Amino acid sequence: MVDQDSSTDRLMNSAYEAGIIRSLEAPLLDEGQPLMQEAAQAVAVNAWLMLSQAGLDPQNSRIVLLAGGGNNGGDGLYAGARLAAIGADVTAVATSSDVLDEAAQTFVQAGGILLALSSDADIPSSDAPSSPQEVAERIDEAVELAQAADLVIDAMTGIGLTGALRGIPETLASQLSAHMSGETEEVNTGEGSTAQAHNPLILAVDIPSGVGVDDGSLPGPYLPADVTVTFGAMKPCLLLPPAAYACGHIVLVDFGFDVDEVQASVEAMSASRCSHLLRVPEREDSKYTRGVVGLVTGSENFPGAAVLSTRACASCGVGMVRYLGPERPSEHVLAALPEAVLGPGRVEAWVLGSGVAAAGSSKQQDSQRSTIAQILEAHGSWPHQGSQAHETEDSLPMVVDAGALDLLPAEGLGPKVVLTPHAGELAALLQDLGEDVTASDIAAEPVRWATRTWELTGATVLLKGAITLVVGDGQGQDPAVYTTGFGPAWLSTAGSGDVLAGLEGALLASQSTLLADDPRKAIQLAAAGAYIHAYAANLASHSQDRAWRQPLLFNPDQGKDFIEEANRAWQAGSRSVESMGPLGHPIHAADIIDQLERAQGLLLALPFQSDPATDEPASADGDDDWAAEPDEDNMSSTESADSSQASNEPTHHLSPAALVAIESLWF
Numbered sequence: 244m245v246d247q248d249s250s251t252d253r254l255m256n257s258a259y260e261a262g263i264i265r266s267l268e269a270p271l272l273d274e275g276q277p278l279m280q281e282a283a284q285a286v287a288v289n290a291w292l293m294l295s296q297a298g299l300d301p302q303n304s305r306i307v308l309l310a311g312g313g314n315n316g317g318d319g320l321y322a323g324a325r326l327a328a329i330g331a332d333v334t335a336v337a338t339s340s341d342v343l344d345e346a347a348q349t350f351v352q353a354g355g356i357l358l359a360l361s362s363d364a365d366i367p368s369s370d371a372p373s374s375p376q377e378v379a380e381r382i383d384e385a386v387e388l389a390q391a392a393d394l395v396i397d398a399m400t401g402i403g404l405t406g407a408l409r410g411i412p413e414t415l416a417s418q419l420s421a422h423m424s425g426e427t428e429e430v431n432t433g434e435g436s437t438a439q440a441h442n443p444l445i446l447a448v449d450i451p452s453g454v455g456v457d458d459g460s461l462p463g464p465y466l467p468a469d470v471t472v473t474f475g476a477m478k479p480c481l482l483l484p485p486a487a488y489a490c491g492h493i494v495l496v497d498f499g500f501d502v503d504e505v506q507a508s509v510e511a512m513s514a515s516r517c518s519h520l521l522r523v524p525e526r527e528d529s530k531y532t533r534g535v536v537g538l539v540t541g542s543e544n545f546p547g548a549a550v551l552s553t554r555a556c557a558s559c560g561v562g563m564v565r566y567l568g569p570e571r572p573s574e575h576v577l578a579a580l581p582e583a584v585l586g587p588g589r590v591e592a593w594v595l596g597s598g599v600a601a602a603g604s605s606k607q608q609d610s611q612r613s614t615i616a617q618i619l620e621a622h623g624s625w626p627h628q629g630s631q632a633h634e635t636e637d638s639l640p641m642v643v644d645a646g647a648l649d650l651l652p653a654e655g656l657g658p659k660v661v662l663t664p665h666a667g668e669l670a671a672l673l674q675d676l677g678e679d680v681t682a683s684d685i686a687a688e689p690v691r692w693a694t695r696t697w698e699l700t701g702a703t704v705l706l707k708g709a710i711t712l713v714v715g716d717g718q719g720q721d722p723a724v725y726t727t728g729f730g731p732a733w734l735s736t737a738g739s740g741d742v743l744a745g746l747e748g749a750l751l752a753s754q755s756t757l758l759a760d761d762p763r764k765a766i767q768l769a770a771a772g773a774y775i776h777a778y779a780a781n782l783a784s785h786s787q788d789r790a791w792r793q794p795l796l797f798n799p800d801q802g803k804d805f806i807e808e809a810n811r812a813w814q815a816g817s818r819s820v821e822s823m824g825p826l827g828h829p830i831h832a833a834d835i836i837d838q839l840e841r842a843q844g845l846l847l848a849l850p851f852q853s854d855p856a857t858d859e860p861a862s863a864d865g866d867d868d869w870a871a872e873p874d875e876d877n878m879s880s881t882e883s884a885d886s887s888q889a890s891n892e893p894t895h896h897l898s899p900a901a902l903v904a905i906e907s908l909w910f
């Protein structure tokens with residue numbers, strides 16, 4: 244289970260709120276570890292790599308550093324000093340009235356130029372602007388400089404940010420991001436990638452300035468990054484949508500934080516976490532002990548949803564699939580899945596509502612809703628007298644989707660009830676529960692609203708999106724939050740949610756014993772379901788596009804290994820950092836089902852792919868590798884992962900001279 248995480252896995256996939264990050268830093272600072280210098284070194288190395296990979300010569304490139312008044316600005320100035328010292332042309336724009344004195348002195352001594360923007364600035368080697376007009380002129384000058392730069396290093400605010408950006412940082416972020424999104428439109432409508440060269444690359448120091456650090460919201464202007472170099476541990480905004488979409492590729496600088504005893508506030512589902520959640524049948528198992536899923540999905544109006552949900556369910560390791568529905572969908576189910584059993588009987592978990600129209604819908608009311616209502620009322624036990632009811636005091640695990648969501652009883656739900664709405668369905672549910680919220684409010688603050696739903700219902704809430712969120716019971720009073728963004732955008736296709744519901748039901752049924760022991764495991768199983776769904780879509784679409792990627796771990800001792808890794812990772816499926824990896828091809832919902840079994844096989848093979856005795860991040864790193872090579876049918880050894888790496892090997896832009904220069908940054 245997730246508790247068996249290696250410490251590397253935990254570091255890469257667990258995010259901690261700003262206050263916790265500070266408490267993790269404190270003992271290291273007390274011991275005299277030079278964290279700011281380590282941060283600056285990592286920023287400088289990654290800046291150098293970004294420029295090199297974009298085909299630019301870092302020593303002849305123009306870098307603009309946006310430096311705020313806190314430690315984030317300090318990191319940036321020391322990084323700027325390192326880059327200036329090896330010949331880059333670095334201008335630092337001071338975005339607040341003061342900057343860390345020593346960092347600024349070091350920067351100027353290394354040959355950097357400092358430009359003060361604030362009228363009350365007290366900045367070494369730079370006069371404050373003397374009039375409001377001069378302030379405006381300098382802001383314009385800074386924006387122009389940044390727009391024309393090869394690389395902008397955003398060190399305005401880090402985890403010390405409170406609320407939306409204000410003042411000069413707000414102006415810079417809004418002007419620069421507007422400029423960049425304008426350019427992007429041009430690229431989309433025009434030919435090829437030449438127009439992209441006009442946009443500077445953006446490296447965010449610790450976090451993109453302006454994003455909600457602890458809740459992943461975007462409370463105001465922010466500067467979206469190509470690469471975010473973050474320090475010590477992941478912060479929630481690096482995992483949670485919508486902020487996570489603004490972070491680009493994440494590089495996590497390992498300071499050696501001791502996170503073993505610390506509670507994360509957000510966790511990303513990973514391949515290795517997922518592989519531990521799959522139940523493998525044992526000798527003494529029978530089809531009944533492996534779990535029976537009952538599905539009340541599809542309807543006269545949407546018979547296809549019945550087929551998709553039952554087929555997906557049957558592909559995910561259950562003993563039996565039982566379908567309940569009217570004649571037309573039942574016939575389709577049997578035709579597509581001869582092993583399905585029709586009609587009521589004993590089940591270990593339910594899937595309710597996919598492809599069933601909700602009450603307000605213009606579609607004719609369907610009979611499935613009364614079946615669902617009865618099951619929900621009976622907490623999942625089949626309520627008809629004389630049926631082979633599987634009586635239990637406790638409610639059965641169930642997936643409540645689409646047209647079943649508005650039938651939920653107002654109370655009495657527990658973590659084994661997994662709701663699977665998209666933003667529109669969640670808005671309708673929350674409105675029924677008395678909240679004044681729209682689908683776009685939910686898209687803007689998904690974790691807030693998924694958490695609210697958990698508070699109001701007690702259920703586990705899986706909110707679908709490019710990054711899917713799962714919120715449910717945690718260890719104490721606080722909820723546990725999991726994210727999965729492993730899928731390509733091709734996954735957003737009709738019926739894809741029906742596939743997810745079926746596979747979620749299979750995981751709940753096959754792990755019903757585990758859930759009986761600890762219902763809180765439902766949240767991990769739900770997140771694992773979303774991961775498998777996304778992974779199958781990767782395999783089906785041959786795509787390297789991902790809504791979210793695990794961070795690249797930066798360890799100062801790694802040297803050239805890190806260069807290799809960054810070159811490979813930043814080219815794979817990147818929508819930024821110059822080049823774009825293979826996007827694959829469109830898929831439809833049944834294609835996802837066709838890859839579900841293989842996806843699970845690859846996950847189950849994972850523990851055998853690296854030496855379990857070591858703490859190597861191989862399993863976690865491997866996530867993308869084996870998905871990147873879906874044509875390779877040899878899944879039994881690490882060979883396929885290795886060959887996929889070789890085939891993705893980017894052309895190197897690093898000349899021998901550049902390698903010498905980067906070594907001087909490193910050591």
Ligand SMILES: NC(=O)C1=CN([C@@H]2O[C@H](COP(=O)(O)OP(=O)(O)OC[C@H]3O[C@@H](n4cnc5c(N)ncnc54)[C@H](O)[C@@H]3O)[C@@H](O)[C@H]2O)[C@@H](O)CC1
Nearest residue numbers: 278279312313314315400401402403404405407408409449
């Ligand atoms: N604490 C440590 O030991 C380490 C911290 N590091 C860096 O330190 C950062 C945290 O430093 P600080 O606590 O100084 O905080 P920050 O530097 O993140 O932010 C404080 C600055 O942002 C400004 N600010 C805050 N909210 C604002 C808003 N809404 N609009 C405009 N400006 C705003 C403040 O006026 C101040 O100038 C981390 O993110 C990381 O980059 C690294 O150096 C590694 C070690």
Ligand SMILES: Nc1ncnc2c1ncn2[C@@H]1O[C@H](COP(=O)(O)OP(=O)(O)O)[C@@H](O)[C@H]1O
Nearest residue numbers: 665707708709731732734735737738739740741
């Ligand atoms: N932009 C996206 N990138 C990747 N996955 C997405 C994106 N948008 C939606 N998804 C995923 O696609 C699926 C769509 O489900 P849903 O909206 O229920 O579709 P349907 O009702 O047609 O089955 C969900 O699993 C969701 O997480």
Ligand SMILES: [K+]
Nearest residue numbers: 397400448450
């Ligand atoms: K920043």
